[in-house]
Amino acid sequence: MRKYNVAVVGVGAVGCAMLRCLKQRNFPINKLSVFARSPRDIKVDLDTYHVEAISSENFEDIDIALFAGTEGEKGASALYARKFIEKGAVVVDNGSDFRLKEDVPLIIPEVNKDKISAHKGLIANPNCTTIQAVVALGGIYKNFGLEKVILTSLQATSGAGKEAEVSLWEETKEIVDKNKGVNYDQLDKRIDSGPIVFSHQIAFNVIPQIGSLQEENYTTEEWKVVREAHKIFGDSSIKITATCVRVPVFTSHSEAIYFRTQKKVTLSSLEEILKATPGVKYSPNHFPLPLDTEGKDEVFVGRLRKDPYEENSFWLWCVCDNLRKGAALNAVQIIENLIPHP
Amino acid sequence: MRKYNVAVVGVGAVGCAMLRCLKQRNFPINKLSVFARSPRDIKVDLDTYHVEAISSENFEDIDIALFAGTEGEKGASALYARKFIEKGAVVVDNGSDFRLKEDVPLIIPEVNKDKISAHKGLIANPNCTTIQAVVALGGIYKNFGLEKVILTSLQATSGAGKEAEVSLWEETKEIVDKNKGVNYDQLDKRIDSGPIVFSHQIAFNVIPQIGSLQEENYTTEEWKVVREAHKIFGDSSIKITATCVRVPVFTSHSEAIYFRTQKKVTLSSLEEILKATPGVKYSPNHFPLPLDTEGKDEVFVGRLRKDPYEENSFWLWCVCDNLRKGAALNAVQIIENLIPHP
Numbered sequence: 001m002r003k004y005n006v007a008v009v010g011v012g013a014v015g016c017a018m019l020r021c022l023k024q025r026n027f028p029i030n031k032l033s034v035f036a037r038s039p040r041d042i043k044v045d046l047d048t049y050h051v052e053a054i055s056s057e058n059f060e061d062i063d064i065a066l067f068a069g070t071e072g073e074k075g076a077s078a079l080y081a082r083k084f085i086e087k088g089a090v091v092v093d094n095g096s097d098f099r100l101k102e103d104v105p106l107i108i109p110e111v112n113k114d115k116i117s118a119h120k121g122l123i124a125n126p127n128c129t130t131i132q133a134v135v136a137l138g139g140i141y142k143n144f145g146l147e148k149v150i151l152t153s154l155q156a157t158s159g160a161g162k163e164a165e166v167s168l169w170e171e172t173k174e175i176v177d178k179n180k181g182v183n184y185d186q187l188d189k190r191i192d193s194g195p196i197v198f199s200h201q202i203a204f205n206v207i208p209q210i211g212s213l214q215e216e217n218y219t220t221e222e223w224k225v226v227r228e229a230h231k232i233f234g235d236s237s238i239k240i241t242a243t244c245v246r247v248p249v250f251t252s253h254s255e256a257i258y259f260r261t262q263k264k265v266t267l268s269s270l271e272e273i274l275k276a277t278p279g280v281k282y283s284p285n286h287f288p289l290p291l292d293t294e295g296k297d298e299v300f301v302g303r304l305r306k307d308p309y310e311e312n313s314f315w316l317w318c319v320c321d322n323l324r325k326g327a328a329l330n331a332v333q334i335i336e337n338l339i340p341h342p
Numbered sequence: 343m344r345k346y347n348v349a350v351v352g353v354g355a356v357g358c359a360m361l362r363c364l365k366q367r368n369f370p371i372n373k374l375s376v377f378a379r380s381p382r383d384i385k386v387d388l389d390t391y392h393v394e395a396i397s398s399e400n401f402e403d404i405d406i407a408l409f410a411g412t413e414g415e416k417g418a419s420a421l422y423a424r425k426f427i428e429k430g431a432v433v434v435d436n437g438s439d440f441r442l443k444e445d446v447p448l449i450i451p452e453v454n455k456d457k458i459s460a461h462k463g464l465i466a467n468p469n470c471t472t473i474q475a476v477v478a479l480g481g482i483y484k485n486f487g488l489e490k491v492i493l494t495s496l497q498a499t500s501g502a503g504k505e506a507e508v509s510l511w512e513e514t515k516e517i518v519d520k521n522k523g524v525n526y527d528q529l530d531k532r533i534d535s536g537p538i539v540f541s542h543q544i545a546f547n548v549i550p551q552i553g554s555l556q557e558e559n560y561t562t563e564e565w566k567v568v569r570e571a572h573k574i575f576g577d578s579s580i581k582i583t584a585t586c587v588r589v590p591v592f593t594s595h596s597e598a599i600y601f602r603t604q605k606k607v608t609l610s611s612l613e614e615i616l617k618a619t620p621g622v623k624y625s626p627n628h629f630p631l632p633l634d635t636e637g638k639d640e641v642f643v644g645r646l647r648k649d650p651y652e653e654n655s656f657w658l659w660c661v662c663d664n665l666r667k668g669a670a671l672n673a674v675q676i677i678e679n680l681i682p683h684p
Contacts, residue, residue: 154589169526200633205591243600243657289542
């Protein structure tokens, strides 16, 4: 079996999750290169990786490059992806720079892997919030169509990168430390310093703005859900709308999704479809939680129920590790679909 | 000016907030009695209150009794409200036992204070999640009607009582303490003991079930939003549906509310209405946060925006101190409306 020279670019929360997924899934690697702005050694689980400084000299002989990207920030891919491609690599980019470009396939393998082959060297990985919604609704859309999707997300701090994840921890520690020996009724639940990464304190708070405000006063994150889902489904007639909220959770995004199908459908047929939807783990008698889904691969779905006042309208609750299926795992699944199956 | 003999029954999170509101608003009190299961002295802010054990002997001469109630638990009101009323008191009950009874007015003064006078000794205070939604939508309903309301709540732990609020703190402290000196990547973010109050760990987690599962797999909390809003608006034609989620926040519930008006309406007329809605503080260029609204009286509304794909359909984000306007303050406003205005 052929083995590939693979590069991972970026070693933040998503880059490290990519290294973990490549190893756990035994991707056939000949040589693994890890790039970031500055050289160093990093540890992921029990393995040490040597990180090289990224420069156009070391792009030779790479077959596949995974760019870890960062939500909301111009990623390394804008600077370097083209150079990798010119030297013959296929690039999968987790950043948002190229997702909506017409000649760049935007792929969730469970939903539209047939679009992978149209790539011209660059394939985009969707936003984490989009991925879990589209996987959860994938089978439903295919079988019954979707007229309307109204989504509220409760997003983990790690979606904004490693520093954001750590800042929840630092803020929490500061509040616990400053209240040593203080009676509960006298607690001071605010940090003294300003917030580290987010616009406001995230510990013991929720922040209803992810990214910056854009047209119609939707945030970048909310538009990503709408436009990326349209592109992945290949159907911009679905009326999708979202409110995206940051919550004090480290990993795994949760989404309360209300949807209306195009065709007439019963609750029990929806349940059958969810049980058979690729990438979904549906539990009728259980609701998934962020803490329980960290490190797992599936999009967990529960609390499916119908709107008693409206035809063909339902709620579901879905939770997914935003660093794995929401980012790294999806990218690795894309490259698994690029190579011949063993 | 006449002064009243007032009793507060229950000294948990809501009972203490009632004592605070009565004082802050200078309710004309002749004699204040505080009742709970067991006698003791309690401190609220700088004041000490003597708590008497509740028994039918000490109900004489009470003009007004405020029952603090507890969400989801059969309250003291089921046992004692009738006895207070028989001795001549008017009871305002924050519990859920009587809210949907036909002869019990369910009141939010800003919305339906005209219904107060129909009481037969008992007036019910709505659920916290309902109150802030109905206040936020009150002016909109009155001016443009409401066809549909789709609501996702992010609810603070104090909504489940003082013990629940403290349990978030205890869980958080346990996690910080057990990870002293541990590198961020090796953190163990789970409590060792079982959860104290909620069904699962609430620290660094969200739980999409508040109350127990009822018909259609809605929770008690979700049905409260639907049925109480119908009763308060006096209009059960509004198609309301909700998903209620507990989040690791101490005080103030947040709600992402999607709604469709009956009449044609523009974003700017909605803004005018929100600015003029009693009890609402609307900020066009600012989003309210739980941490910033604790201890305040208003229902804070922000992120009003239209659904680009649907006529007369909008989102708003509202945040409110669930112990004040969501409970204690609303009850005190009800009794302010019972007495002659100075």
